[in-house]
Amino acid sequence: MTFNVKKKALLSLTATVIAASALTACGTTKSDSNTAASAGSSNAPLDVSIMTILLSANPPANDNAIKQAIEKATNSKMNIQWVSANSYPDKLNVTLASGDIPDLVYIPDPFTSVFRGMVQQGAFWDLSSYIKDYPNLNSKISKTAWDLTKMEDGKNYSIPRPRPTEGDTFFIFRKDWLDNLGLKVPTTTDELYTTIKSMTENDPDKNGKKDTIGFSINATNGDKASDPLGQVENMFAGANGDWKWTGDQLVFKSFLPEEHKALEFMTKLYNEKLIPEDFASMKTSQVKDIVKQGKAGTLVDKTGTNADYLNDLKKIDPNVKETDFYPATNINGYNPKGPGFAGVLAIPKTVKEDKMKRILKMIDTWMNDDVFAIQQYGFEGVDYVVKDGVKVVDSKKLSDDGGPDFNQIVYVADPYASTVKNFFQKDTQELYKKIQDERAKTSSADISIGLYSPTAMQYLPEMQKKVLDEKVKVMLGKDSLAQWDDFVNKMKADPNVVKMTQEMTDAYKKRTAAK
Known part of the structure; x- marks a missing residue:
């Protein structure tokens, strides 16, 4: 998932954000006035601030029953800042530039120059060495998603919000x-x-x-x-x-x-x-x-x-x-094969290590089947009834109760979600799953996702349009295949293409070589 930000605004924010991140990277940490709640004691609820996107008309209230049930299951107290989808890009950039970043923040596109710049300045936790300690983060987020969200140094500075990898278009x-x-x-x-x-x-x-x-x-x-x-x-x-x-x-x-x-x-x-x-x-x-x-x-x-x-x-x-x-x-x-993610969750370095680990534990616990079921189904007799052993959800009631909104924080993807729906006939589901x-066994992911090339950032969109226009001319018979071959040879010799190709190659080698 990506969002569009006007180029001039994005570039102007980048310098501000990187400057702010340089300060946060120098060891500044949030107040420790509530150490037990925020990090230290594993028995006290984890006090965690979260900023994420809101796709519905109204955000869940702080005393929302689904929220409280998730908090109880994860031993947490969540202070959630819900931001409407239309406002989220601007709000995110302002928040990142301020340096006052919530403990857990949703990043729709981890490959913008703003987020990249902050990662390079050390503003977000490198989670690479911690992920192995959390079974759901390993098993319920695909290797493809983890691989494709690595930054140019081959490390993971965020947690992918999982989506199915198989059954793509x-x-x-x-x-x-x-x-x-x-x-x-x-x-x-x-x-x-x-x-x-x-x-x-x-x-x-x-x-x-x-x-x-x-x-x-x-x-x-x-x-x-x-x-x-x-x-x-x-x-x-x-x-x-x-x-x-x-x-x-x-x-x-x-x-x-x-x-x-x-x-x-x-x-x-x-x-x-x-x-x-x-x-x-x-x-x-x-x-x-x-x-x-x-x-x-x-x-x-x-x-x-x-x-x-x-x-x-x-x-x-x-x-x-x-x-x-x-x-x-x-x-x-x-x-x-699909990329396996839609946006990421990041933890700023202003959060101390012990609290960062508890946030990872909260997410990992939240991904347990019984906990994720709270937002997926709601409560029996309120949001769903059981018929013949199957939960039948009142989708409108569940939506009114805010269940789907919590998917914008933690989500567990059904691996067959792109392929089948629960209302398909049984024989259809079995066939499609098979x-x-x-x-x-043979699906291929787009290995270029997330690779960074400064030349590509500037030159690739224009080149793609030029290439596509020429393809259409050939298909319509306005240009011949011989003319296409000449076009390709000229493009391959373009210094920008040569430089971009080398940068993309270097970025791929660096990402795949990292352990």
């Missing part, structure tokens, strides 16, 4: 159409082409009309490649994200020979009218609408979004089933 096919066409779920790009072509030309819905499209895809999402286009490129490159490790360096993926093949593939789909004619200008909502209207057989999404499509499709075809949305396992041996387990 990838290819999904209309299985009923595949069955009608006598096809299997594709596992190679050649099979994918055959599937898309057949779904366009061979009446896959058996309505006697030539009114379907094989692949619902658009080209861009703002200044970035759309998810469908991105996954086409990824399956050819065998890598997730903008960079791939090749030989002994990171290479910008679009400059690899595999990108030529991806563009050749996409150009073929466009020329043969196997994708929407106006794909280059379509919005993401329009891509989804084509699927909802029963006009496309291939899409790119998470299977957990199944119901978004199915509810509309059933109005057209009441016989369509959940399992008619069938996810690919791999294509060309590739499928994507496929996710297979995908997990």
Whole structure:
């Protein structure tokens, strides 16, 4: 998760924040007037101040029953500063600049120049050597999340707020159409082409009309490649994200020979009218609408979004089933892994070591199944009832009682949350979980997340837009593949690209070499 901060404001704050952090890094600590409560005695409740984001209209009151139950379970007394989502970026920057930082603070994006600068100045605890002592922090936060939130020195200065790593956005096919066409779920790009072509030309819905499209895809999402286009490129490159490790360096993926093949593939789909004619200008909502209207057989999404499509499709075809949305396992041996986190929690060095350890213990205890269940379900007879041994939650009541708000402090991610929902039919859940387990054996994360390159910070967004514009020209036939190759050769020779590539490579080597 990231938030947008205007560049000038961010840069002006950076100098102020780093100056403030330099002071805090010199050994300044918060008042010890309540030592037993704040740190020393393990029997006294931990007095901890917290600042986090608020996504609901009203924050939980200090005497909120869910809050009090969590405090009792974790032996803590939490002073929570809830800040609305719209105000959080500005409030966070002001708080960091002031030097008066709460004991535990939510950082939506740990890779901003402000947070990086403060870490470099020693303003936040290096938690790397402590994590091993807390079993839930190890087992319920993925290794991927811990790896990708390391700073450039290879150390962890924050605790990732976990999200599922597996079941990320990838290819999904209309299985009923595949069955009608006598096809299997594709596992190679050649099979994918055959599937898309057949779904366009061979009446896959058996309505006697030539009114379907094989692949619902658009080209861009703002200044970035759309998810469908991105996954086409990824399956050819065998890598997730903008960079791939090749030989002994990171290479910008679009400059690899595999990108030529991806563009050749996409150009073929466009020329043969196997994708929407106006794909280059379509919005993401329009891509989804084509699927909802029963006009496309291939899409790119998470299977957990199944119901978004199915509810509309059933109005057209009441016989369509959940399992008619069938996810690919791999294509060309590739499928994507998510980063496994959405923001982080950081502890400033103004907190003494013994209290820092108690905060880690509080979070670790909070992640116990029985404790996390307090905010997940609320209280029996109030927020949920038990039917046939299953907790049935009144979502509105739980929301009114503030349960979901506490997810913005501590969260435990269901590893299958991106893939299934609890309202899916049992056979659907079993099928999707089985496929996710297979995908997990070969999934690839975006290894460039969090890598720091000063040149990339300044130059990469502009370069990405330029590269994407050229890709679209090639796919539409305005430029040839030979012109694409010339474009790539010129870009690779650009001094900024050369410098950025070296910086990214050095950052990756440094992060992975650290113990």
